[in-house]
Amino acid sequence: MINNRKCYLFTVIILLFIGIHQPIFAQTQDIQTGEASWYGSKYHGRKTSSGERYNKNDMTAAHKTLPFGTKVKVTNLKNDEFVILRINDRGPFVGDRIIDVSEVAAKKLAFRGQGIVTVKVEVLELPGDYNPQNAGMYTIQTGAYRSSKNAMALSQKLKAFDKNLNVELMEDESKGKKVLRIRAGRFTSRQEAEAFNELLEEEGLSGLVKEA
Structure with missing residues (x-):
């Protein structure tokens, strides 16, 4: 048996x-433009896809493909406000959204009240152990x-x-x-x-x- x-x-x-x-031939994109959303208290303390606990007060974000630990610059194209975030989760999986930021990041980008905004995401730094062959x-x-x-x-x-x-x-x-x-x-x-x-x-x- x-x-x-x-x-x-x-x-x-x-x-x-x-x-x-x-x-799968994944390719890291240095710059993306599209819709961003945010997630807050409902998910606070839950495990993220990387195994970390989500903290709504940390400067983190969810992305569909970027390696965990990647640092990105996210700019609100409506007001030019920007933040530096670390990718530690997967998502968003709604429509064509490209990134899901923490609640504190949404506040700094001044779109917490709107829910969704158009942003530019720029890759600043990949994690030290990142190997493109493993993408x-x-x-x-x-x-x-x-x-x-x-x-x-x-x-x-x-x-x-x-x-x-x-x-x-x-x-x-x-x-x-x-x-x-x-x-x-x-x-x-x-x-x-x-x-x-x-x-x-x-x-x-x-x-x-x-x-x-």
Whole structure:
């Protein structure tokens, strides 16, 4: 029964890779012009797509494609007011809107009372670990360790599960201490990554599917 399930999931992954899902060629746009909206108290404290908690008083924003951590300049084209925001969420998914800003940002841009305004979004700085080859890709974060020995042990288990699996150890910092985060695989869709993660779950090796 378990082997049949594994065969089915592998088939799904292969089909997604070669036929059902078309490759995504994401391109970072330096400047965009379009409608902006904002979100406030209703979402305050909720988790964003990046895993952070939304804070209506922080200078952050949601964008459909820009990497998390990207800094952008958003200018209200009606009054030329502008703010510098950090992308930490996905959206907006209403009409042709291009960005969803925090409540405090909407106040500074002087459109909180209007709800929607035409803006220009300019990319100022991409995150330090941004790799354009990963645009539109997904990976599985399978663990975070302070011990390099434990991190290497999990990496070896993942490679033993699939010798062709791309496994990366990313050095990060948490509360002033070094942390090794393990990322497994590069997938062209969330559905493909979730399917592979189910296979890992059966071996006790699953993680969290994230944008690469």
